[in-house]
Amino acid sequence: QVQLVESGGGSVQAGDSLTLSCAATGSIVRYNMAWFRHAPAKERIFVVGSSWDGNGTNYADSLCGRFEITRDNTKETLVLQMNNLKPKDTAGYYCAGRTGRATTPQTYEYRDWGQGTQGTVSS
Numbered sequence: 001q002v003q004l005v006e007s008g009g010g011s012v013q014a015g016d017s018l019t020l021s022c023a024a025t026g027s028i029v030r031y032n033m034a035w036f037r038h039a040p041a042k043e044r045i046f047v048v049g050s051s052w053d054g055n056g057t058n059y060a061d062s063l064c065g066r067f068e069i070t071r072d073n074t075k076e077t078l079v080l081q082m083n084n085l086k087p088k089d090t091a092g093y094y095c096a097g098r099t100g101r102a103t104t105p106q107t108y109e110y111r112d113w114g115q116g117t118q119g120t121v122s123s
Helices: none
Strands: 003-007 010-013 018-025 032-038 044-050 057-059 067-072 077-082 091-098 117-122
Touching: 003 091, 018 032, 018 091, 018 117, 032 067, 032 077, 044 067, 044 077, 057 067
Parallel strands: 010 117
Antiparallel strands: 003 018, 018 077, 032 044, 032 091, 044 057, 067 077, 091 117
């Protein structure tokens, strides 16, 4: 089990960028890592996942290439670079980890979660 702590959220204008970080206490070498987001009155949804073996990175189709995930297993960190932000991207962003073969978009498949960091985009 790993402890996950997100940081980097904030309030920005449409078109700006945000860089979110997820720091893990414990090794994530064997972990499939993902970012989810949770907007008010909506379900928590999958944003992007990175498989433990580096062979798979999966993005939600709705992102249109605006977000990028990177991971550094030596520093136990996961980064989400969000560009050209839109008001609809406003949400709490959560880092999650799971063991197993690959990432998955299902929230219930992830055992370890951070507390989240808020990203707010104004028009």
